[in-house]
Amino acid sequence: MLEKSLNWIRPVIKEIQAYHVADASGLIKLDAMENPYQLPDDLKSKLQVELSKADLNRYPDPSASRLREKLSQVMQVPAGKSIVLGNGSDELIQMLAMAVADHEGDNDVCLMSFDPGFVMYKMIAAFVGLEYVGVPLRDDFTIDMEKTRRSIQQNSPAIIFVAYPNNPSANCYSEKDIEEIIALAPGMVVLDEAYHPFAQSSFMDRLTRYDNLLVMRTVSKMGLAGLRMGLLCGHPDIIREIDKIRLPYNINVLTQISAEFVLDNVEVLNQQAKLIRDERELLMTKMSAMSGLQVFPSQANFILFRVLNGEGAESANDVFDSIKKSGVLIKNMKADTGLLKDCLRVTVGSPEENQAFVSALSKAMNIR
Ligand SMILES: *Cc1c(COP(=O)(O)O)cnc(C)c1O
Numbered sequence: 001m002l003e004k005s006l007n008w009i010r011p012v013i014k015e016i017q018a019y020h021v022a023d024a025s026g027l028i029k030l031d032a033m034e035n036p037y038q039l040p041d042d043l044k045s046k047l048q049v050e051l052s053k054a055d056l057n058r059y060p061d062p063s064a065s066r067l068r069e070k071l072s073q074v075m076q077v078p079a080g081k082s083i084v085l086g087n088g089s090d091e092l093i094q095m096l097a098m099a100v101a102d103h104e105g106d107n108d109v110c111l112m113s114f115d116p117g118f119v120m121y122k123m124i125a126a127f128v129g130l131e132y133v134g135v136p137l138r139d140d141f142t143i144d145m146e147k148t149r150r151s152i153q154q155n156s157p158a159i160i161f162v163a164y165p166n167n168p169s170a171n172c173y174s175e176k177d178i179e180e181i182i183a184l185a186p187g188m189v190v191l192d193e194a195y196h197p198f199a200q201s202s203f204m205d206r207l208t209r210y211d212n213l214l215v216m217r218t219v220s221k222m223g224l225a226g227l228r229m230g231l232l233c234g235h236p237d238i239i240r241e242i243d244k245i246r247l248p249y250n251i252n253v254l255t256q257i258s259a260e261f262v263l264d265n266v267e268v269l270n271q272q273a274k275l276i277r278d279e280r281e282l283l284m285t286k287m288s289a290m291s292g293l294q295v296f297p298s299q300a301n302f303i304l305f306r307v308l309n310g311e312g313a314e315s316a317n318d319v320f321d322s323i324k325k326s327g328v329l330i331k332n333m334k335a336d337t338g339l340l341k342d343c344l345r346v347t348v349g350s351p352e353e354n355q356a357f358v359s360a361l362s363k364a365m366n367i368r
Contacts, residue, residue: 012126019123027329028353033167033195033302035223036350037272039262047261051254060253067256070263071231075217078208082239087250089194089218089230093161094124095245096190096214096232100158101128112157114143116168116333116340118192121161133157137339141169141296143177149184156186163192165199168333168345170298172199182210188238190214195300197222197273198280204233211235221301222269224262227255276301280348286358292365302347304333309342316342319364326360328353 022031039047061067068083077083086092102109108131113121115134125132135151138144152160160181165172182189189212191203196217204215214234219227229251232242262269280298287295287305294306307316320332331345346357 010129012129016123016126019119022329022331024329027324027327028349028356029329030347030349030353030357031329031331031345032225033221033300033347034225035221035269035272035276035301036353037223037275039265039268043261043265043268047258050257050261054253054257056253058253059249060251060256062248064251064256067251067260067263068231070260074263074266075231075233076204077233078205080236081207081233082236084232084239084243084246085251086230086232086246088220088228089192089216089232090120090124091250092216092230092232092242093120093190093192094127095242096159096188097124097128097130098245099242100187101130103129110155110157111159111161112151112155113161113163114166116141116338118161118163118167130158131155137166137169139339141166141171141339143173143181145177145180148177148181152181152184152186158187160185160187160189161192162189163194164203165195165298165300167194167300168302168304168331168340168343169296170195170300170302170304171296172201172299175201178203179206182206182213185212188212188214190216190232192216194218194221197269198277198301199299201299207234211238214238219259219262223272224259224269227258229255229259273301276348279351279354283346283348283354283358287361290362290365302345304340304343304345307342307344316344319361320344322364323357323360326356326363328357328360330357 064085068085072083086095097111100109110131110133111121111125112133114137117134122132133151133155135148162178193202193215196202203213207213207215214232216230216232218230284295284303287293292308294308296304307319323330333340333343333345335341335343348354
């Protein structure tokens with residue numbers, strides 16, 4: 001009977017490798033772009049009072065209108081544009097994909113992005129039966145416009161996702177290239193600005209200029225990854241359609257209360273983001289001074305770097321393992337070839353965590 005049940009699972013689903021979250025118990029956790037800082041104690045106590053007032057017996061406000069109002073101010077969404085909320089921006093990617101997936105027509109509907117890029121675009125495309133096209137980036141992780149123009153022409157993508165800055169490479173693409181992509185696109189272009197607090201450049205104000213542009217943000221990398229809340233902003237006619245796919249109570253009451261509370265005190269998160277940006281520069285300087293590494297520029301809260309193969313050198317895998325043995329968990333991109341060959345990725349943490357990482361890294365490099 002089990003066999004019969006499993007036979008119904010689509011082959012594309014069976015082929016997918018489940019999104020792997022590494023076990024970080026007992027380790028300094030620098031693998032997932034989390035903000036190392038908590039809310040200050042006085043704010044935590046105030047938040048507790050707010051949360052104790054929650055009507056847990058009632059369904060939450062289905063449209064979270066007060067929260068959307070606050071987000072619209074804090075995130076400077078242009079007047080006349082709409083917002084739909086997701087349980088993390090991952091859920092928004094899923095809603096967008098479901099909105100364009102068409103199993104009745106003859107043509108394969110295509111979702112486009114850039115490789116290497118954020119893995120969820122490709123995974124979600126597979127979940128809903130969309131074709132995924134990843135346009136390869138250049139060696140320095142910039143967009144290859146010639147390939148991009150050709151690919152848009154050939155595949156006519158329903159949606160193009162542009163992570164700005166990109167994950168895992170941490171760079172922002174050229175604004176001019178993105179504007180050309182928005183102009184050429186036959187459908188929607190989603191600027192995924194998950195790392196906006198660290199990049200500080202944005203396409204939000206360009207929503208007034210392009211009707212096919214959507215801007216996606218999340219509170220995850222700002223320091224509220226546990227809340228699970230993202231937002232998609234754009235033309236009201238597009239947002240209205242996406243909103244139909246949203247499950248009615250996707251933003252739970254505790255998230256709504258917590259997010260509103262933190263947005264009322266957003267200067268705390270802004271201050272934390274500034275600390276992280278300063279730490280990033282410090283970490284960048286220290287890593288760039290080490291031999292045997294290629295460190296890529298970052299406008300996010302993480303740094304991508306390559307372990308260079310010198311004489312008698314050990315692999316990126318060995319360096320990763322050694323850092324882990326020293327008690328620090330980072331991310332191994334696990335690539336033997338391609339643009340991410342021998343690359344590791346570290347999240348910028350607190351000064352103490354970063355120092356622990358730098359010590360672990362230099363120890364790993366000296367063993368080589
Ligand atoms: C982390 C990340 C997200 C996911 O954000 P959630 O809101 O936590 O789901 C989206 N896009 C990119 C590029 C990311 O790196």
